[in-house]
Amino acid sequence: MIKENRVYCNSCGREIRTGIGSRMEDYFHMEKTWGYFSRKDGMLQKADICEDCMDRWMREFKISPEYPERTEIFEC
Numbered sequence: 001m002i003k004e005n006r007v008y009c010n011s012c013g014r015e016i017r018t019g020i021g022s023r024m025e026d027y028f029h030m031e032k033t034w035g036y037f038s039r040k041d042g043m044l045q046k047a048d049i050c051e052d053c054m055d056r057w058m059r060e061f062k063i064s065p066e067y068p069e070r071t072e073i074f075e076c
Contacts, residue, residue, distance in 0.1 A: 011053035
């Protein structure tokens with residue numbers, strides 16, 4: 001969640017440090033517009049999740065996420 005040019009984790013509420021410096025953090029940003037046949041038809045939802053909350057969330061998955069091997073980091 002972005003509030004006053006700062007990013008906060010939607011799960012724990014902690015500020016995620018995104019500015020330039022040695023304590024920068026990365027985070028998971030999700031954005032979903034729900035389509036037809038969902039209970040949220042047409043609704044847009046956005047959230048930002050810190051790495052600690054993301055790790056906790058993923059441990060709850062019944063089917064573990066995939067971790068394909070990568071040799072380079074890039075953004076599309």
